[in-house]
Amino acid sequence: MTVTADTVPRVAPGFRLQWEPAQDCHVLLYPEGMVKLNQSAGEIMKRCDGEKPVAAIVAELEQAFNAQGLQPDVIAFVEMAGQQRWLAWT
Template sequence: MKLIDHAQTLALGKGFRLRWEPLQACHVLLYPGGIIELNASAGWVLELLDGQRSVATVIDRLARRFPGVAGLEEDVLAFLEVARAKSWVE
């Protein structure tokens, strides 16, 4: 499988739905028969994936939202690789 590229557009995988869960105060990823509780960073990344924005745009928006965070680009790309391997994104 080739690495995620900045020009790619990604969206949640089929059968997955992202939702804010107020009782747990976090984003969760719902799928048939299960729920995945996400950390804040994962939720912020996944909420920007709409199938239209490029990975570069997602990284840029996060960098503007969290200025000065060292390694943000690398962390986002690494997370997206894991999320794709788990079929959370496609």
């Protein structure tokens, strides 16, 4: 599926996103293991709640980090995370 500004992503079934103090980062847990996320990935993933479209996630990130033009990077990450089956669309 092509991700657009209207796509509403959520963490896929079988995965759980959580902050891991020992790793000092967000991690994505699944039955076979764990994916350690960098700061950008963690910030995007924690906003993928199945309620907000990508456009709202981008707006939140741009406000939180005083940045502009993040939509292409966020869409690219969401597409990659979907291919990895970390995210699903509602």
